[in-house]
Amino acid sequence: MFNQGWQKLSEQTKQDANLDSRLVCVQEAVRFRYEQTDDPGHDWLHVMRVLKSCKQIGALVGADMQILASSALLHDLINVPKNSPKRSEASTAAAKASEDILRNAGYDDIEVQRIQRVIIEHSYSLGYPPSSIESAVLQDADRLDALGAIGIFRAATCGCRLGAAYYHLDDPFASDRVLDDQQYTVDHFFTKLLDLGKQMNTAPAQAIAEHRVSFLRDFLTELRLEIVETAFGDFPN
Structure with a gap:
């Protein structure tokens, strides 16, 4: 029984470490891009606030933090001005731009697709209802900001x-x-x-x-x- 418990703990520790290492890769890949924006409403500080809210809310509602945290880091990767006719396309473009970043960080095909769906659905302009708890939380966190x-x-x-x-x-x-x-x-x-x-x-x-x-x-x-x-x-x- 002790060995089984230790094995489960060890596996969870490995999963947590993998979560952290992959998120670090994503963060390192995108931070510079956010810091170069001239829009303080969608800069790195905004992303960090949304990520914080996602972690707080996600923990309370049982969200998959692997998916949610990565989606938060990438959700505004492509920022289109509010008055642009292509404003509603921003989240789809961000989801597309996130694919190589996620694959390079070690996410598999299913995870990439889930994250991309969360990114797309967060958009206020599109008005999509959330199809997952992760989408629901990212929508909430982004709108709370x-x-x-x-x-x-x-x-x-x-x-x-x-x-x-x-x-x-x-x-x-x-x-x-x-x-x-x-x-x-x-x-x-x-x-x-x-x-x-x-x-x-x-x-x-x-x-x-x-x-x-x-x-x-x-x-x-x-x-x-x-x-x-x-x-x-x-x-x-």
């Missing part, structure tokens, strides 16, 4: 890259106009971000999203106070 404090950074960055103003001068919160997040960054909160919390696949992500969406609402309340409700001279002596 669009919320909270980081989400505000990313929304402002994206707006600037699109040439958008922060808000409409006469109607900042679109009381009497159609929302247009290509022209006004604050509109993006209402066209997408505030609804992301309702789109999470897993219970852990739902809980995190609820907190981060609440933070976004607090931010919008403060913004309204600063640009709409408070006039010069209204401050107490």
